[in-house]
Amino acid sequence: MGPCLPWALGLLLPSLWEAKVAFSATALLIAALILFLLTTDQHAKSTATGGNRPASSARSSATAAYHRVAGRRRTRARGEAASDDITCAQGGGGYVVKLELLSAKYLIGANLDGSSDPFAVISCADQKRFSSMVPSQRNPLWGEDFNFLVEQLPVEVTITIYDWDTVCKCKVIGSVTIVVLTENESGASWYELDSKFGQICLRLRSTKAFPDSDSSFEECNGAESPRKMILNKQRQAMIEGIGPLQIIYKLPHDEIVHQSYSCALDRCFLLHGRMYISQWHLCFHSNVFSKQLNVIIPLQDIDEIKRSQHSLINPAITIFLNAGAGGHGTPRACSQNGRIRYTFASFWSRNRTFRALEAALQSYEATLEAEKQVRAHVLLQIENNSVFSSKTDNTKTPEKNIEKAIKFQPFINDHVLADITSKFFPGTPEKFFSTILGDSSMFFQQYRDARKDTNLKLSRWCASEEYGGKVREVTFRSQCHSPLCPPDTAVTEWQHASFSRDKRNLIYETKHQAHDVPFGSYFEIHCRWSLRTTSNSTCQVNIKIGVNMKKWCILQSRIKSGATDEYRREVCKILEAACDYFLKSEANSHDSDEIVMVSSP
Structure with missing residues (x-):
């Protein structure tokens, strides 16, 4: 056993040279780690000292208003220059x-x-x-x-x-x-x-652009959005970290990635990349064959999100955009009905990504609802201040009403309208609205029944902050007599009514869309009824109609002529039926009044 002991010790214990190498490597590793920790600590301290003063001063100047630059073109706030809003001109927005x-x-x-x-x-x-x-x-x-x-x-x-x-x-x-x-x-x-x-x-x-659109409204009335206040505060302070949305897409530094998923965009073949979801945008980045592809889709441009299949076996998500949104970063695809779409596939978990997209859209819609409430509150304050100012200045201008004019967006496209007819109605505009268009009126029910239309549903009139006046939606199924159309089609009609201040004039506008006819999603029929009081018992009705093409179509001239001729006859029948219905209702009310007078002692 004596000769084996030195051999075992030499095998188990390191030599002097091995011990020196191990000690030197350990000392070098410890020194590098200490140097790295000291450098990180100094950088953190310098960042904290440089950002405390602006952050504290910005917190003291922050207001309590909750308003965000939202609406049809909210996403122009991109990058350094895009984060500054459009300045309100003398005559309104941009x-x-x-x-x-x-x-x-x-x-x-x-x-x-x-x-x-x-x-x-x-x-x-x-x-x-x-x-x-x-x-x-x-x-x-x-x-x-x-x-x-x-x-x-x-x-x-x-x-x-x-x-x-x-x-x-x-x-x-x-x-x-x-x-x-x-x-x-x-x-x-x-x-x-x-x-x-x-x-x-x-x-x-x-x-x-109308001043009551979201961004212009905010700038003209001096209301600063929380996002703009955050950007102004953060520009004064040093930003510690920059995310992929800032590096790849040059978005403002308040854009934070909430979720990111590995997926592929459907082009000529699947381009693999990564999807980023933030509070305002849906982004996709791909780098295949050294060809970078950056897609930026604002949440405001998304119309619908659907589960789909790629090549029948690959679970995918198809995102449809609103009309006029356009592609963002790559040529988009179009479905058979002309809707703009982007298709993403090859998810690890398609359902999880779909739920995340739905949650992002719901959060965005909640922001819009909060914005509408804030805007209505600010409008009410402006109106109250205007009324108060007019009352305080009545000694100098007793009959002058100092009020801020509020412009609304047009409900229909004025450029496509053409005069159809001009007739007299046996009643005032107020009676026309209450008898023909009122919530308790049975005119449309009787008229659609006479035409053998079915499934009529009329919503109640409600006030509109966007268009002014009142709006409602009417849906029904109408019969089609054209050989190119199905026997009947689903129809949606949006109605808008607005009185003048003295209640002597009424503007009644409609947008009519048939869903099941060929190229039904390409056009709408716009109509305007202008009622002007001529006497205590009559008013003049001027009717204009036109076809508004939402998308270009090779048959649009034929669509315009055919739809205009058909709806011209329809409008004349509606006006004639409205006059008869009004006269009958007036006669019935007059007879009931006489019966009551005779029966009373």
Whole structure:
């Protein structure tokens, strides 16, 4: 056993050289760890000391109002410049520029036959929209519209046509820049691209934005949004960390990732990447074949979220956008009915992601509801202050009513209306509303029964903060007599009524949409009844109707002419039936009054 003991000790115990190496490595590792901890501690202390003073001063200046820049173009607050809101002009808010991308021709692509997979990128100010991609076409048809909110006119709108390439960088086919100078509406016009070949057909319309839209309302009345106050406070302080939304998408630093999921975007093939969900946006980032793809979808542009299937076996989520929203970061796809959609697949848990998206939309809608309440409260305060000011100044101007004018959004499109008829109604506008349109009136029930329409449902009139006056919704199933239509179709009609201050004039407007007819989602029928009191017992009724095309269609001229002729006859029948119903109701009420007088002792 004696010879084995030294051998065992040499095997179990390290040598002197091994002990020196282990001790040196341990000392070096401990020194590096101490240096790292000291550096991190100093950085944290400098950040805390640099951010305390601005944060404390910002907390003292914060107001208690809860209002956020929301509505149709809330997402223009992107990046450093986009976080500053549009300044309110003397006459109200900014301008809405609507561009309709109709078609193109003579496009030369990189394919062997000269065809291409074109899509358009429309840029206006700091906003950018993507059209859908039309595969293998030299003369593509789009029929898509895009809405932009700008601060002032003139403004430049740039349309660039690209040839989609799945692997390599998309090639530019050509571009054109159009300057919008004033408020106007141009018809469909062809524009030459800056390349040797290619033309593009566009329609432009620019209108004034109404001051009661969310952002303009806030700026004109001096109400500062909580998001803007947070941004102003955080700009004064040092930001400790920047998330992927700031690095990849250049979004404002108040955008925080609530959830992120691994998934793939359906293009020519599935582009794998990552989805980010924040309070205001749904983002997707992909980097396949060194080709980066960044998609930004504002929650305000999402119309519907549905579970779907990709290639029949892969669970997917399809997101439908509102009309006029446009693509954000990549050419979007269009379904058979023309709805804009994005499809995401290859989730680890499709149902979990779907619930997270639904929760984000519900939170966003709750924010909008809170905003409406705050806006109604501010409007009430402004009205009360105006009335109080008029009462205090009655010694100087006893009959002058100092009141802030409140403008409302138009309920229908005035540009499509045309005069149809002008007749007299045997009653005042007030009696017309109470007898024909009132909640207790049976006129529409009797009229639809006579036409053999079914499933009539009338909601009650309710006050509208957006349009002023009162609004309600009417749904029914109407018979169709056209050979191209089904036997009957579901119809939704939105009605709006507004009186003048003296109750002598009434504006009654309707938006009529048939759902089951061909191209039913492409158009609406707008109608306006203008009732003006002419005597104590009569009023003049002027009726205008028009077809508002929500999407471009190759048959839109035929749709407009056919729908206008049919609805013209419908409106004349409604007016005639309303006069007969009113006279009968007046005669019945007069007879009942006589019976009561005779029966009384």
